[in-house]
Structures are given as C-alpha cells and as structure tokens.
Amino acid sequence: MLRRSAISLLFLSLALTASARTRPHYGGTLRAEVEGDPWNGPDGLARSLIYDGLTRLDPDGSVRPALAVEWQSESDNHRWQFHLRPGVLFHDGSPLTAAAVVQSLNLSCNAACPWTAVRPVGSSIVFTAESPMPNLPALLAGDQFLVALTVTANGRPPAIPTGTGAFRFAGFADGLMTLAANESSWQGRPFADQIQIRTHRAIRDQWLDLSLGHADIVEVPPEELRQAQQQHLAAIVSPLVQLLALQVSDSGPLSSSMLRAALAQAVDRSALFNVIYQKQGEIAASLLPQELTGYAFLFPAARDLKKSSELRGGLTPSPLTLGFETGGTTELAAQRLALNLREAGFEILLVPASAATRTALTLRKLPLDAAPPSAAIEALLRAAGEAASVANTTPTALYHAERDFLDRCTLVPLLYLPRAYATGPRVRDLQLTASGTPDLASVSLEDAP
Amino acid sequence: MKHQIKLIWLIAAVIGVFTPSATAASSPWQEAAADLAAQIASILGPGQAHLTIRNLSAIPTDEIPTIRRLLEQNLKSHSVTASGADSASAIRVTLSENAHNRIWVAEIVEGSETQIAIVDLGPDETPAASPATGLILRRQELLSTREPILAALELPNALIALETEQIVVYAQAAGLWREQQRAPITVLRPQSRDRRGVLIGSANGSTFEAWLPGIRCASSIDPTSQPASWKIQCRATDDPWAVTQPPLDVSSSQPGSASGTVSPIRAFYNATRNYFTGVISPDLGVDLLPFYTLAQLPRPSSTAALLINGIDGKVQLAENGALKFVSGTRDWGSDFAILHSPCGTGVQIVTSSSGEAQSDSLRAYELPALEAIPASAPLAMDGAVTALATAQDLNGVFAVVRTANNRYEVDRVTALCN
Numbered sequence: 001m002l003r004r005s006a007i008s009l010l011f012l013s014l015a016l017t018a019s020a021r022t023r024p025h026y027g028g029t030l031r032a033e034v035e036g037d038p039w040n041g042p043d044g045l046a047r048s049l050i051y052d053g054l055t056r057l058d059p060d061g062s063v064r065p066a067l068a069v070e071w072q073s074e075s076d077n078h079r080w081q082f083h084l085r086p087g088v089l090f091h092d093g094s095p096l097t098a099a100a101v102v103q104s105l106n107l108s109c110n111a112a113c114p115w116t117a118v119r120p121v122g123s124s125i126v127f128t129a130e131s132p133m134p135n136l137p138a139l140l141a142g143d144q145f146l147v148a149l150t151v152t153a154n155g156r157p158p159a160i161p162t163g164t165g166a167f168r169f170a171g172f173a174d175g176l177m178t179l180a181a182n183e184s185s186w187q188g189r190p191f192a193d194q195i196q197i198r199t200h201r202a203i204r205d206q207w208l209d210l211s212l213g214h215a216d217i218v219e220v221p222p223e224e225l226r227q228a229q230q231q232h233l234a235a236i237v238s239p240l241v242q243l244l245a246l247q248v249s250d251s252g253p254l255s256s257s258m259l260r261a262a263l264a265q266a267v268d269r270s271a272l273f274n275v276i277y278q279k280q281g282e283i284a285a286s287l288l289p290q291e292l293t294g295y296a297f298l299f300p301a302a303r304d305l306k307k308s309s310e311l312r313g314g315l316t317p318s319p320l321t322l323g324f325e326t327g328g329t330t331e332l333a334a335q336r337l338a339l340n341l342r343e344a345g346f347e348i349l350l351v352p353a354s355a356a357t358r359t360a361l362t363l364r365k366l367p368l369d370a371a372p373p374s375a376a377i378e379a380l381l382r383a384a385g386e387a388a389s390v391a392n393t394t395p396t397a398l399y400h401a402e403r404d405f406l407d408r409c410t411l412v413p414l415l416y417l418p419r420a421y422a423t424g425p426r427v428r429d430l431q432l433t434a435s436g437t438p439d440l441a442s443v444s445l446e447d448a449p
Numbered sequence: 450m451k452h453q454i455k456l457i458w459l460i461a462a463v464i465g466v467f468t469p470s471a472t473a474a475s476s477p478w479q480e481a482a483a484d485l486a487a488q489i490a491s492i493l494g495p496g497q498a499h500l501t502i503r504n505l506s507a508i509p510t511d512e513i514p515t516i517r518r519l520l521e522q523n524l525k526s527h528s529v530t531a532s533g534a535d536s537a538s539a540i541r542v543t544l545s546e547n548a549h550n551r552i553w554v555a556e557i558v559e560g561s562e563t564q565i566a567i568v569d570l571g572p573d574e575t576p577a578a579s580p581a582t583g584l585i586l587r588r589q590e591l592l593s594t595r596e597p598i599l600a601a602l603e604l605p606n607a608l609i610a611l612e613t614e615q616i617v618v619y620a621q622a623a624g625l626w627r628e629q630q631r632a633p634i635t636v637l638r639p640q641s642r643d644r645r646g647v648l649i650g651s652a653n654g655s656t657f658e659a660w661l662p663g664i665r666c667a668s669s670i671d672p673t674s675q676p677a678s679w680k681i682q683c684r685a686t687d688d689p690w691a692v693t694q695p696p697l698d699v700s701s702s703q704p705g706s707a708s709g710t711v712s713p714i715r716a717f718y719n720a721t722r723n724y725f726t727g728v729i730s731p732d733l734g735v736d737l738l739p740f741y742t743l744a745q746l747p748r749p750s751s752t753a754a755l756l757i758n759g760i761d762g763k764v765q766l767a768e769n770g771a772l773k774f775v776s777g778t779r780d781w782g783s784d785f786a787i788l789h790s791p792c793g794t795g796v797q798i799v800t801s802s803s804g805e806a807q808s809d810s811l812r813a814y815e816l817p818a819l820e821a822i823p824a825s826a827p828l829a830m831d832g833a834v835t836a837l838a839t840a841q842d843l844n845g846v847f848a849v850v851r852t853a854n855n856r857y858e859v860d861r862v863t864a865l866c867n
Contacts, residue, residue, distance in 0.1 A: 022762055023723050023741050023783040024643050060548075060854045062595070166642075188642030189721055290505075294545040294552030295567060297505065373547075395552055395567040442642065 024429055024444030030192040032217040032440065033206040035328075038177055038197045039161075043367075043419065043437050044143075045197055049179055050091075051146035051163035052186075054082050054101070054125070055137050057434035061292075061371050063137045067096065067147055067164065067186075068125075077132035077391070080115075082140075083124045088186045090149045091168035092158065098125050104147045112387070114139055114378075134391045138375030139382075143367075143435070166190040166441035175199050191444035207231065207422070216427050216445075217438055220420040222280035223329050233422040238436030240282060240289050240368060240416035244272075246337065247362040247384060250410050253317040254360055260409035262311035263361075266344030267337060268303045269414055276333045277415060284413035287380050287402050292373050295399050299406065299413075308344045319347040323359035326352045333414075334363045368416065369434050373398050384411050478512070481570045482519035485553050488566035489540055490527030492557045497532035499539045500524070506546040516544065584792045585865040586799070586813055586828040588848070591626055592619065592859040599646030599661070600836055601847045601859040605654045606677065610859065611646045616659055616666060618679050632681035634664060643723035649691045649713060650841045659683075660690040662720035689715035689730055693745045694839050714755065716743060724760045735772045741783040744839070746816065747796050756798065756816070758783055766819065777814070777821035784836060788813065789843040790864035797824050799846045799862060801834035809834040811848060811862060831858060 032038075038046040054068040068082040088096040098120030105118050105125075114136060115127040127136060139145070149162040160169045166187055167179035177197040181190050198215070206218035210233065220228045220235050228235050246267065248260050269283045282289060285301035320341070324334035338348040351359055366383045369376060377398060378390040390401050405411070419436035426445045433439050502517055504510065520542065521531045531540075541556040551570035556563050591608060592601070600611040608619040608626045615633050619626035640662050647660040659666040666683040691713040716725040719739070727737040733755065742758040746766070754768040756775070764778040782801035789796055797813040798821065810827035811834065832852035839846055840861065850858040 023760075025760070026722055058855045062855070183721070185642075188640050188644065190642055290545070291548045294547035294550065295554050295565075297543065297545065298554065298556065298565060395569050396565070399565055399567060 024191050025446075025448035026189070026191050026444070027193050027448035028426075028445035029194040029196060030217070030427070030440060030443055030445060031196045031198070031215050032438075033198040033201040033209060033215045033219070035201060035203055035206070035219055036199070038199055043435065045437060045440065046161075046169075046177055046179065047143060047146060048165070048433065048437065049167040049195065049440060050161050050165045050169055051148055052165050053141050053146050055141045057138065057141045057369055057371055059432065059434055061369070061376075061434060063141060063371070063375075066141070067101070068140075071137055073133075073136075077134045077136070078129055080127045080133060080136050081121070081124050082127070085186060086123070088164050089184055090164055091162045091182060092149065092152060094149065094153060096147075096164055098123055100149060100151075101125050101147050103150045105145060107148075107150060108144050108146075112382070114382070114387075114389075131389050132391055133389065134393075135372070135375035135378045135389070138369075138371040139379060141371070141434070142369070142379060167195055170194070175201075185441075187441070190441040191448070192440070195440055207233065210422055210424055213424065216424045217430070217440070217443075218422050220422050221329060222417050222420055223276065223278045225280055225420055226278055228420070228422055234424075235420050235422045236430060236432060236438075237420045238418045238432045240291070240418055241434075241436030242417040242419070243284060243287065243366045243368050243380065243413055244333065244415040244417055245284075245364055245366055245384075246412040246414060247364050248410050248412060249358070249360045250408070252360055253320060256315070256317075257409060258311050258313065259315060259317055262308045262344065263341060263346060264409045264412045265304045265308035265311060266341055266346070267412055267414065268340045269301050270303070271336055271340070272333055272414055276329060276336055277417070281415050281417040284416045286413060287377055287406070287411075288368070288373055288398075289416045292376060293395065293398060295395060298399065299402075303340070305344055312345060316345060316347075319349050320361055321349050321351045321357075321359040322361040322363065323351050323353035323357060324363045330363060330365070337363065337414075365417070367435060371434070377401060381405065476515050476519060478516050478519055481551075481553055481568050482516060483523045485542070485555055485566060485568045486520055486523030486527060486529070488568070489555050489557055490524060490529050492564050492566060493529055493538060493540070493559070495528035496538065497530045497536050498557075499534050499536040500531040500542065501539070502542045502544065504544045506544045506551055508544055508551075513544075584790075584797070584813055584825040585867055586811055586825050586862055587865055588811075588828060588830070588860040588862045590858055590860050592857075594857050595855070596857065597644065597851075598836075598849050598857040598859060599644055600648045600659075600838055601849060602648035602650055602657055602838070603840055603845075603847070603861070604650055604657065607679075608859075609648055609657055609659075611648050611659050611661070613640065613644055616668075616681050620676060629676060630679050632666075632679065634659075634661065634666060634683050641721060641723045645718075645723055645836070647690055647692060648838070649694055652695045654841060658691065660718070662718060663687065687717075687720075689717045689728070690725075692716045692725070692729075692743050694841055694843075714743065714745065716740075733767050734770045735767055737767070737772075742785055742837075744785060744787045744798070746787060746798070756785070756787075758785060764821075766816070773819055775816065775819055775821055780812075781821075782809070782834070784834065786837040786839045786846040787843070788839065788846050788862070788864060790866070792864050792866035793824055797864060799837065801830075801837060801848075802827070808832055808853070809850075811837075811846075813864060825864070828862065830860070 038044045052066050056064050056066040058064055067085055069085045071082040073080050102118050102120050114133050116129045118127050149158050152158050166182055166185045168182050170178040170180040179195040181193050183189050209215035210218045248254055254260050273283050283301045285299035286296040290296035324330050338350055341348050366380055374390045374393045381388045421438050423430055426447055428444055428446050430443050431439050539558040543554045545552045545554055550572055553568045555566040596612045598610050602609045610617045615631055618630040620629040648657055650657045656668045663685055664683055665686045666681055669680045671678045693714040715730040717728045718725050724739045724741050727739045739760045740757045744756045746754045746756045748754040754766055757765045764775040766773050766775050780802045785798050785800040788799050794815050799811055799813050801809045801811055809830050812827045813825035814821040815824045830850050832850045834848050835851050836849040846862045848860045848862050
C-alpha cells in the first residue's frame with residue numbers, strides 16, 4: 001500500500017486511552033496558547049476562525065466549496081465565475097454579497113493578485129486575467145484571500161474584525177483574545193461556546209500551562225517534539241506544511257547566476273536537519289516534497305564545496321546581508337547557514353528581518369499547503385514573489401517547472417517542516433487543516449455540559 | 450533442414466523479443482513499462498545503455514525482476530539494448546510514489562547531460578482484509594463519494610444517499626450502484642456542525658422519506674417511466690422525525706406510504722445541536738433525557754422495548770413502562786443499530802467504537818438481560834463511523850464511514866454465523 005499523506009497522529013501520552021467514539025458535545029471554553037500573534041497569517045489561529053474563503057482545502061489537498069458553492073472557468077481559464085452560497089451572514093447580521101466579497105478581495109492582494117480584474121455579477125464573482133488561472137480555486141483557499149467585511153451599513157469600516165466564520169471576535173485584553181461561537185454559522189454552530197487564545201506566550205510557559213490544566217492546546221515547534229515526548233505531552237503532528245528556504249536576491253551583489261549557484265551548493269542541509277531541527281521534517285532540495293510529487297529525489301541535496309568553489313571562480317562578492325526572524329530556531333538556523341557560506345568564501349552579515357530592510361539573502365518559511373501539486377507550486381512561487389501560472393499538471397511538466405525555477409537559484413530549498421500541537425485531556429476530535437493549523441471549530445470538549 | 454531449424458530459431462527469437470512472456474503479458478506493469486520505454490527511447494535514440502532500477506515505492510521486491518524484464522523487452526522493441534556498466538549511456542529508473550499515485554522516473558544520462566522521463570501509474574488500490582473470529586461481521590462497500598453522506602437506505606430497486614444538500618438515488622447496473630438521479634434539498638437552513646439525517650423506507654419498499662434538522666423530504670415514483678423517475682419534495686417542518694425503520698413487506702400495496710402499516714417511533718430533534726430532545730411519540734410513559742440514538746429491540750419479555758443512548762453516554766432500556774440502565778456499554782459509541790441474523794439469539798446490536806486514532810470498529814452485542822454481551826470480534830472500518838442504520842430487510846446495517854482521506858463510504862454490514 002502507498003504511504004498515505006493523511007494527518008499523522010502522534011499520540012505520545014500514555015494517559016490517552018482509546019475510548020468509545022461518542023458524538024461531540026456542545027458548550028465550554030477552549031483555551032489555546034500561541035507564541036506569536038494569532039492574527040498574522042498564514043498560521044494565525046484567529047483569522048481562519050473568524051473568516052472564510054470562497055473555497056477551502058481538505059487535508060488531502062482537494063478543493064472544496066466554502067462561501068462559493070460552485071464555479072466554472074471559461075476562455076481557457078482566463079475567466080472564472082464563482083457562485084456565492086445563499087443565506088450567509090456576516091457576524092454583524094449583514095448579508096454576504098458579491099460586492100462585499102469583491103471589496104475584500106481587492107484589499108487582500110492589490111497588484112499581486114493572480115487576476116487582472118474581479119467584479120460582482122449578480123450573486124456571483126467573476127475573475128478575469130490576461131494569463132490563464134488554472135489553479136484559481138485552490139489559490140482562493142489561501143489565507144490572504146479570506147473574506148472580511150470591509151464596510152458596514154453606515155459606510156464605515158467595522159470596529160472589530162468581522163467575517164462569516166464559525167467564531168466572532170468578542171474582545172482582546174491583557175494578551176487574551178476571546179472569540180464567541182457564531183450561532184448562525186453556515187457550517188453549523190461550532191461545539192465550543194468560546195475560544196480564548198493567549199498570545200505571545202513562550203513555549204515553555206505554554207507547556208507548563210498545559211500540564212497544570214490551564215491550557216487545552218499549545219504549540220510544539222517541530223525541533224522540540226522529542227522534548228515533548230519526554231514530557232509525555234499528547235502531540236498531533238501535521239504533514240510537511242512549511243518550506244524553510246533561503247531567498248536569494250538576483251540584483252546587487254548576487255546578480256551573477258554563477259554566484260547564486262555557488263551559494264546554493266554551499267549550504268549544508270544535513271547540519272540544519274540533524275542539529276538545529278533535531279531530525280524533524282525532511283531535507284529539501286525541491287519545492288515540493290516527495291510525498292506530493294514522487295520525483296523530489298531528482299534534486300540533489302548534498303553540499304558540494306568543490307563545485308561551489310568552481311562556480312564562484314575566484315569571485316568574492318561584497319558582504320552579503322542575511323535577514324532572519326529573531327529569536328528561536330530560525331535565528332540558530334541563520335547562524336548555521338552563515339557559517340556554511342563563510343566556509344565557501346562568502347562574507348555574511350546577519351541582520352534581523354524587517355519590512356524596511358532589503359537583504360541579499362532572507363531565511364523564510366513558506367507555506368506548503370496540501371493543494372494539488374500544480375497549485376502548491378504556484379502558491380509557493382507567488383509567496384516567493386514570482387507571479388507565475390503553472391498550467392500543466394503532468395508530473396513531467398511539474399518537474400520541469402520546478403527545475404526551471406530552481407536553476408535560477410533565487411530560492412534555495414532547505415527543509416520541509418511539519419507543525420505540531422499538544423492537547424490536554426479535555427480536547428476531542430482535533431484535526432489539522434491543510435495548512436497544518438488546528439481546526440478549532442471542529443473541536444469539542446470532553447467535559448462540556 | 451539446417452535452414453528450417455535456423456528459421457524456427459529466428460521465429461522463436463523474434464517472438465521472444467517482441468512478445469512479452471506469459472507472466473509479463475499479464476503483469477499490471479506492462480502499460481507503464483511500455484510508456485516509460487517509449488519515452489526513454491525518444492530521448493536516447495537507438496543504441497545501448499546501462500539500465501539500473503531502484504525501488505522507492507511499496508512495490509514488493511519480488512516484482513522488480515518482472516518490471517526489469519518488461520522494461521528491457523519494451524526498450525528492445527525501440528532498438529534500445531540494455532548493456533553492461535561500461536556503456537556510455539545510462540538509464541536510471543526509480544520506482545517512486547507520492548501520496549496518491551505511483552510514479553516511475555527514468556534519468557537518461559548521456560555524458561554530462563541528464564534528461565528525465567516520468568510515467569504516472571495512478572493510484573494503488575489494494576483492498577484490506579478484515580479479521581474473522583466468532584460471530585463474524587462482514588462489510589461490503591456499496592458507495593464511495595467525496596460528498597458527506599448523512600444516511601443511506603437500500604430499497605428493493607434503489608440505493609438512496611442523503612447528503613447535506615442533496616438526495617442521490619442510485620440504481621444497480623452490472624452489479625454496481627450507479628447514480629441515477631440527484632435532487633436538491635431546496636429548503637436549506639444552517640445545520641448542526643455534527644450533521645445528522647435519517648432515511649426511512651415505506652413498508653412496501655417503493656418510496657422513502659428523509660429527515661434533516663428542520664426539514665422533511667418525501668418521495669414518490671412514477672412506476673410507468675423506465676428507468677424509474679423519482680419526485681422528491683422537501684419542506685421546512687418542526688415535526689418529530691421518524692426514527693425507527695418499518696420492516697419491509699413487499700406484499701403491502703400502499704405505494705407512496707412512507708410509514709406503511711407499522712407506525713414508526715417519532716422523536717423531536719434539536720435542530721441546532723446533534724441530538725433528540727427526549728420527547729417521543731407515542732409516549733412511553735417514562736421521561737427520557739436527550740439522546741443520540743434510539744432503536745426498537747425485539748425482546749422475549751415485552752413487545753416493544755426501546756434501546757436509548759443518552760447524551761450523557763448512558764444506555765437505557767425502556768421496557769414495560771420502566772427505564773433500566775444497561776451495563777457493559779462502556780465501549781459503545783453514540784450510534785447503534787439493530788441487526789437480525791440467524792446467529793445466537795437472532796438479534797444483535799451493532800455499535801461503533803473507536804480503534805486507532807483515525808479509525809473506528811464495529812462490534813455486535815447481544816442483550817439477553819440488562820448486560821450487553823459481546824457477540825463478535827470488532828470489525829475494523831476504514832475511518833470514523835458517522836452514522837449507523839438498520840437495513841429495511843433487518844438483515845444488515847448500513848454504516849457511513851468518513852475515511853482518512855475525507856471520502857465517505859457506505860458499507861452494508863451483515864453477520865456470518867461461525
């Protein structure tokens with residue numbers, strides 16, 4: 001049998017016993033804790049609870065209806081029409097209309113949208129583009145295209161985030177975000193009455209809160225899965241949903257493709273995998289993992305300093321800045337990469353990443369949704385700043401699309417990483433979404449009344 | 450004579466080269482090998498190359514020689530001969546796979562240049578075996594769809610699937626259920642997140658009715674049309690659901706009657722949640738708490754006992770105007786259905802319980818007194834059991850299963866006496 005890509009569940013706690021499957025109970029407050037901001041995509045827990053997209057992805061990557069019930073393409077994928085689900089209400093009670101969806105989409109991506117124009121036509125939304133958009137239904141499931149109410153009946157922006165999702169925003173105080181069940185959710189009223197998300201909580205504090213019964217769902221960085229196991233936490237681990245990659249600017253000191261290729265040959269993925277990420281995830285040299293394509297082994301991942309030296313040909317570029325997210329494992333990974341590159345003759349300056357600073361190299365985590373491979377490649381390329389359309393879905397065409405892009409060496413894949421969370425004994429029926437985040441709207445509580 | 454022998458040898462050689470062996474011809478790999486060989490040959494052209502094969506897939510190792518032989522034969526038919534390691538060209542074939550399909554990849558190396566050929570073989574479909582001990586539960590898959598199925602019902606000439614927004618009628622053709630008609634549930638309202646529905650057949654098996662939260666759908670059929678044409682009409686209602694299946698009586702002459710001669714038990718459903726309120730009709734004379742499941746259980750000591758699974762997880766038996774707790778139900782899930790079989794006491798309760806994290810199992814129990822006794826080994830299912838219902842012929846149970854890859858299966862579960 002083939003290995004399946006379904007969510008891999010890693011039940012580490014001996015306390016968890018197989019109990020009879022009863023139907024979920026309604027009620028109670030679910031308490032989650034996160035290290036970052038639950039509002040930031042693509043892994044912000046709160047956004048996907050408050051907002052819905054026109055489409056959504058199943059955990060197996062298939063595109064499913066959400067706010068749109070059906071869609072058709074015309075003119076060789078240059079025009080798409082999405083028909084809205086009738087009877088859906090925003091949290092403020094106003095109806096979901098095609099005009100409201102268009103207003104939201106226009107704010108979500110501006111010039112970087114996959115389409116040239118989007119407009120309401122009756123109760124449907126029509127997208128048009130100069131280039132074909134074969135993957136539009138899958139792309140619309142992405143975090144950046146979630147639909148928010150942008151203007152209320154009085155013509156002003158809503159005072160609080162307002163969507164159509166299973167939960168509505170109820171308040172934020174002292175680092176605690178509170179969401180309340182949307183009784184008229186088109187997907188059905190969620191099981192928990194309320195979700196509280198404690199923000200900016202350090203991982204160790206999250207684990208302590210879980211063990212003391214003060215939290216129900218906490219984060220487990222992949223590199224700390226072994227520690228979680230030692231502490232007998234019950235962890236749920238997603239498939240590989242993030243690509244850790246080095247983005248390389250093709251202007252300035254690295255405008256030479258030979259230099260970029262030399263740099264790509266100098267990175268030591270094994271050290272990152274074995275030391276920094278504690279053998280979690282997989283080494284990556286292609287955009288998509290073997291499990292999605294079956295051909296990832298064609299991209300060699302081994303470090304080759306000799307070849308790097310040949311490609312560099314004695315050239316020594318001016319010092320290169322390497323941007324990274326401060327704190328945590330990403331900073332350690334950046335330090336390790338800087339060491340690799342210095343060994344290959346590059347001079348590297350580590351710089352904390354910020355929107356204002358342009359760096360020659362940037363260490364990034366790109367979302368790797370379980371979409372059909374052609375859509376997953378296109379989404380990755382768009383996240384990396386490439387406006388590309390991947391139309392052909394045959395393995396041979398996808399291989400060549402990846403090969404052509406990676407041969408430019410503007411993105412150096414390093415590791416595929418999963419997401420992981422640990423749950424307390426009150427949580428039942430937790431599943432992860434296609435992006436590896438917990439689907440809290442489907443969680444019910446064991447001790448709910 | 451010498452020429453004749455040479456001719457026979459030549460014919461044999463040609464047959465040997467251009468016709469795969471009996472084993473190879475019947476091999477499931479023939480088409481893929483031919484496709485990959487053609488792609489390789491179009492890149493490499495006629496000549497010699499060193500062929501290596503490695504297996505990164507779940508294909509058993511003992512299949513590799515067959516695959517190698519097929520590749521060599523097909524390459525030869527394109528004038529590409531597999532040669533020794535000292536050849537200038539090399540063909541590195543990798544038998545790979547992704548999460549869905551088998552993928553065969555050939556790297557064709559000529560000097561410093563490497564070109565790629567890929568063949569997609571499609572999915573591997575290997576049926577799983579089920580265990581067999583004691584009274585044996587068996588399952589037969591009737592349907593598999595991507596749309597969520599809330600309930601299924603088999604009528605003498607149709608299989609009905611209740612989806613969240615449509616009712617689908619399947620007709621049998623060549624031993625398979627094929628979609629015949631699809632009717633939208635025109636009255637739509639927000640449903641519970643744990644969606645439920647019930648399908649009840651008429652006593653004569655000619656029609657059915659469907660119940661969803663706040664909605665009732667009735668069916669009728671035009672007996673003159675071929676194939677049968679169904680008319681399905683839905684309306685909003687707060688009426689109690691029919692929750693017990695009248696036994697099939699094909700001699701009944703009440704076309705269009707949804708309930709036949711035996712009145713079903715009716716129960717009020719909480720449309721915004723996932724359970725029945727506890728108010729049922731006809732009144733049993735006892736107060737019921739909210740419950741998930743109710744089934745009519747034939748008992749020697751009474752005419753109409755009801756088995757009730759409360760939302761508090763307790764199973765009770767309403768019998769002779771009294772409500773009694775049933776023990777031995779700790780492993781029961783929220784759903785059960787009654788099965789009639791020639792085994793044991795003749796009546797079993799089939800209930801779901803969770804096995805591995807993503808999969809459930811079904812198990813048959815008997816209830817001679819007030820303690821549930823296991824009557825079968827657990828029957829492993831392919832995912833989470835989301836609904837159970839007694840078949841109209843009473844000799845089977847329909848199980849709706851949500852599989853790990855989010856498909857919905859309808860299985861008919863029957864008992865085999867050991």
